[in-house]
Amino acid sequence: MSRLGTxxxxxxxxxxxxxxxxxxxxxxxxxxxxxxxxRQFATELPQIIAFVDQLQQxxxxxxxxxxxxxxxxxxxxxxxxxxxxxxxxAALADPAWRDGQVVVPAVFGExxxx
Amino acid sequence: MPDRLNAFxxxxxxxxxxxxxxxxxMSIAIxxxxxxxxxxxxxxxxxLEGYISPYDATVIQRxxxxxxxxxxxxxLDEFAMGxxxxxxxxxxxxxxxxxxxxxxxxxxxxxxxxxxxxCTVALGSDTGGSIRQPSAFCGVTGLKPTYGAVSRYGxxxxxxSFDVIxxxxxSAAEVEKVFAVISxxxxxxxxxxxxxxxxxxxxxxxxxxxxxxxxxxxxxxxEVKAANQQFVDWLRAxxxxxxxxxxxxxxxxxxxxxxxxxxxxxxxxxRFDGIRxxxxxxGDTLLDRYRQTRALFGSEVKRRILIGTFALSVGHYDAxxxxxxxxxxxxxxxxxxxxxxxxxxxxxxxxxxxxxIGEKAxxxxxxxxxxxxxxxxxLALVPSLSLPVGFSQNCLPxxxxxxxxxxxxxxxxxLAKAYQVETDHHTRRPEENDG
Numbered sequence: 001m002s003r004l005g006t007x008x009x010x011x012x013x014x015x016x017x018x019x020x021x022x023x024x025x026x027x028x029x030x031x032x033x034x035x036x037x038x039r040q041f042a043t044e045l046p047q048i049i050a051f052v053d054q055l056q057q058x059x060x061x062x063x064x065x066x067x068x069x070x071x072x073x074x075x076x077x078x079x080x081x082x083x084x085x086x087x088x089x090a091a092l093a094d095p096a097w098r099d100g101q102v103v104v105p106a107v108f109g110e111x112x113x114x
Numbered sequence: 115m116p117d118r119l120n121a122f123x124x125x126x127x128x129x130x131x132x133x134x135x136x137x138x139x140m141s142i143a144i145x146x147x148x149x150x151x152x153x154x155x156x157x158x159x160x161x162l163e164g165y166i167s168p169y170d171a172t173v174i175q176r177x178x179x180x181x182x183x184x185x186x187x188x189x190l191d192e193f194a195m196g197x198x199x200x201x202x203x204x205x206x207x208x209x210x211x212x213x214x215x216x217x218x219x220x221x222x223x224x225x226x227x228x229x230x231x232x233c234t235v236a237l238g239s240d241t242g243g244s245i246r247q248p249s250a251f252c253g254v255t256g257l258k259p260t261y262g263a264v265s266r267y268g269x270x271x272x273x274x275s276f277d278v279i280x281x282x283x284x285s286a287a288e289v290e291k292v293f294a295v296i297s298x299x300x301x302x303x304x305x306x307x308x309x310x311x312x313x314x315x316x317x318x319x320x321x322x323x324x325x326x327x328x329x330x331x332x333x334x335x336x337e338v339k340a341a342n343q344q345f346v347d348w349l350r351a352x353x354x355x356x357x358x359x360x361x362x363x364x365x366x367x368x369x370x371x372x373x374x375x376x377x378x379x380x381x382x383x384x385r386f387d388g389i390r391x392x393x394x395x396x397g398d399t400l401l402d403r404y405r406q407t408r409a410l411f412g413s414e415v416k417r418r419i420l421i422g423t424f425a426l427s428v429g430h431y432d433a434x435x436x437x438x439x440x441x442x443x444x445x446x447x448x449x450x451x452x453x454x455x456x457x458x459x460x461x462x463x464x465x466x467x468x469x470x471i472g473e474k475a476x477x478x479x480x481x482x483x484x485x486x487x488x489x490x491x492x493l494a495l496v497p498s499l500s501l502p503v504g505f506s507q508n509c510l511p512x513x514x515x516x517x518x519x520x521x522x523x524x525x526x527x528x529l530a531k532a533y534q535v536e537t538d539h540h541t542r543r544p545e546e547n548d549g
Binding site: 020022025026028029030031032033034037040041044045047048049051052053054055056058060061075076081084088092104105107108 | 168301304363366369370372373380384387388389394396400401403404405406408409411413416417419420421423424427433434437438440441443444478479482
């Protein structure tokens with residue numbers, strides 16, 4: 001997820017909840033929402049955001065930490081480990097297996113499932 | 115009983131019989147977000163309906179090598195997002211103590227299965243309380259291990275910086291046996307730590323117990339508080355030193371959690387795109403296929419993906435996600451400081467006993483507040499255990515929570531075992547209740 005930092009328009013009220021743009025968020029998340037869901041979320045999402053918004057009142061040191069849960073000091077040896085064999089893969093992919101390759105829907109253009 | 119509770123998914127599965135080993139004879143149920151080769155892996159979601167796992171999670175390999183019998187997959191909140199198992203796409207799991215009430219979540223199926231004697235031990239996962247809260251609601255013992263003590267290889271990721279797999283059983287002794295087998299460094303999970311289980315020699319007269327002020331001051335059901343106070347009295351009678359400790363940032367743990375978790379979940383669930391995991395709904399364009407396939411997610415999952423997308427988006431990232439991470443850092447430091455003066459923190463696991471099915475389903479924020487007492491341990495990456503400490507007037511189990519410093523899972527287990535030698539809350543069985 002590319003982060004553009006604090007560039008961009010920061011409105012004086014960062015938490016103007018009436019401006020939660022549900023359509024925009026759904027588009028970013030590749031979600032389609034039914035009309036019922038849009039109505040439901042239009043109420044719920046601002047409530048949830050208002051709830052977590054209390055975090056703004058906590059004063060914490062300004063330095064931006066890297067989110068790191070473990071120190072990756074001990075990396076494993078750079079050795080190839082066993083993976084699936086071609087036969088195993090063929091069995092799993094069956095029937096979407098052709099010429100030693102897994103058949104998936106076309107990413108560009110129309111898919112022809114021949 | 116099994117059908118009435120809906121604790122298990124995929125009832126057609128034949129148990130995988132175990133052999134010799136330290137867990138020989140133990141029947142273990144597996145939460146359906148943990149991969150068992152050739153068994154379904156659905157995360158209780160329609161988007162993974164029919165998907166069969168091609169591999170074993172590391173914990174499953176270790177259970178098999180230890181001789182355990184795997185007897186099925188248990189129900190959960192969809193993608194482990196929830197505190198009641200009500201968001202499962204395959205129906206709620208009912209609490210064996212009162213089938214009008216929830217078993218808790220997200221590991222509701224696992225907790226109910228143990229409480230109803232449908233297995234000896236169950237595996238669950240805990241990201242914000244999902245082992246401990248259902249354990250409390252169902253009257254069983256559940257351990258959220260130290261983050262990194264148990265491999266996540268083969269666990270469907272929710273918030274990978276919090277997720278931990280852990281065991282649930284009636285007794286801490288059984289939890290300990292399974293934890294000793296599944297824990298330890300795994301080359302396939304770079305976030306595991308060098309960990310090797312050693313039982314802890316507990317001397318109760320030297321134990322320093324901290325009662326964290328802020329959790330105890332929350333609005334907690336009076337019976338839950340009373341049962342936990344009795345547990346504290348037991349500790350005092352055994353010679354433990356009891357002190358009040360303050361953790362001033364802990365009230366903000368829930369807010370930080372409900373920013374960080376959706377942010378990570380929104381990234382982790384991006385992989386369910388109609389290309390990789392069997393199920394797809396075709397559309398005219400690739401984008402349509404993504405959108406229509408992902409319409410198979412339930413409402414809570416969509417809600418959290420949207421919140422996460424919001425928290426990570428331009429203009430909000432710093433105020434929400436970064437702020438949450440800074441607050442998490444402060445919580446980690448507070449825990450480290452408090453464990454310089456005490457060995458274990460004690461407080462109730464949940465604000466109330468099990469609530470009624472449907473009671474909170476329409477109020478997401480009320481549902482999130484079920485996690486008030488459990489989330490801090492996830493943010494702080496420390497081990498935390500829930501054990502039965504009593505019952506309410508209407509026979510609902512009450513859980514007490516023990517939390518210790520990173521790596522001191524053995525202390526928690528030793529303390530729970532000592533308590534269970536002298537009490538019998540953990541041995542009580544639910545009677546046949548009306549449905």
